[in-house]
Amino acid sequence: MSVSIGDVERAAARIAGRVRxxxxxxxxxxxxxxxxxxxxxxxxxxxxxxxxxxxxxxLPETGLIAASGGNHGLAVAYVARSLGVRAEIFVPTVASPVKVEGLRALGAVVTQTGAVYAEAYEASAKRAGETGALDVHAYDQAEVVAGQGTVGLEVLEQTGGVDTVLVAVGGGGLIAGIVAAVAGRARVVAVEPELIPTMHRALAAGGPVGVEVGGVAADALGASRLGDIAYEIAGAADVHSVLVPDEAIVEARRELWRTCRVAAEYAGATAYAALMTGAYTPAPGERVAVVVCGANTDPATLV
Incomplete structure (x- = not known):
């Protein structure tokens, strides 16, 4: 199922007052x-x-259920607490301890299982079938993609318009939503860790394929397969993917803190790494927005 600009605009109206x-x-x-x-x-x-x-x-009495590398789970736990329902979150063993602690602090029931996101999702889907809880997919659900696309609407409004938006990709929910939101007004470039090239491989193969998952950003960008919605939208929009090494992601995170006092987790610094490495080089006068997508990190590691 694809997602349109209308879906994103309706999502913006629906979640207004609930998000920042x-x-x-x-x-x-x-x-x-x-x-x-x-x-x-x-x-x-x-x-x-x-x-x-x-x-x-x-919502069902059993509340919300999700599988996550960490950030999605934190979001679902926050949503559940805000709406007064239960949240059950399955995370892989690579999940950051900071994120697992955050999940518990939000009142979620947390189960750590599986080495990667895909294994945690399998356990989550089985549990959802048993309890009837509402499954909130991390990236491959039309409502989720439309909600993420509201980032793109805000970028255009707050900047007065840009030529290009750089977006980190894991399962592809964020980039799919942003592509839908800015279609015809800006182009979107995917930035992926070399060790988790889900979109890069999908675009080359003509469809989502499994990839091995590893590296510093695996806890947030660790989907082993691009979502079907993301592939459909990115393929139709001729989205280009660039790859960055882990060392560049680490340095980009440090640079964001040193020069801007912006705290970012590794996934949050991935798109910025494309500029630092030259994986993406803006043309003279090009207006570029970089989505710093998350900051769930241990602040002691920023320096």
């Missing part, structure tokens, strides 16, 4: 950072979580 309109920082002329780490629960994921839950009407 996160700030945009112009770090140099024509270069903007969209600071999704300042969103409730520390990432853009809260947008899609609210849109999925609020689109469902009356």
């Amino acid at each position: 309109r996160t700030p945009v920082l112009e770090v140099s002329p024509g270069l903007f950072l969209k600071l999704e780490g300042t969103q409730h629960a520390g990432s853009f994921k809260t947008r899609g979580g609210f849109n999925r839950a609020l689109s469902a009407g009356r």
